[in-house]
Amino acid sequence: MFRVLIAAGAGYVLGTKAGRRRYEQISRATKAVLTSPATKTVLDAGRQKLADSLSTEPKMRTLKQIDEETVVYIPERREA
Template identity: 50%
Template sequence: MGPIMWKLSLAVGFAAGYVLGSRAGRQRYEQISKVTRQIARNPAVQGAADRARQQAGAVAGKAAGAVADRVGDRLPNAVTDRVPYFSRSRTEDDGWGTFRP
């Protein structure tokens, strides 16, 4: 996780902790909620979230491909029948926005 994502995660964690632990009441909650919605609608934030989502999908696809390559042939048919990822071709879209390497 890069430094920007780490800072963003930390800020979101602090905000969530404050909102959940606060006894300031509904008015303060509404104020925080409004600011949060404004931040979430910001195109720069949406772009960063999309890039993070794509990167996470790519990393997950590589990890799943590595696992499938190592254990896919050794698994019993009962498992590979239930986990289609182990039996599909290497270039097929897995439905999560990732492709097997």
């Protein structure tokens, strides 16, 4: 019985140390990914695409440029 308690205690101590190390490793990796410039670029692009798709304002495209100061625009057709 005494051996079982010692084995259980040793397993608990070693497991918690390994578990904490693994948790710290995962935590550092997660923070590195979330603060990465590449991740921020992807998130910004996704947010912009979502905002564009939810926008109620019509997108305009150039129909005809009359001169350097005057351009005629028409709304783009929304695809369903």
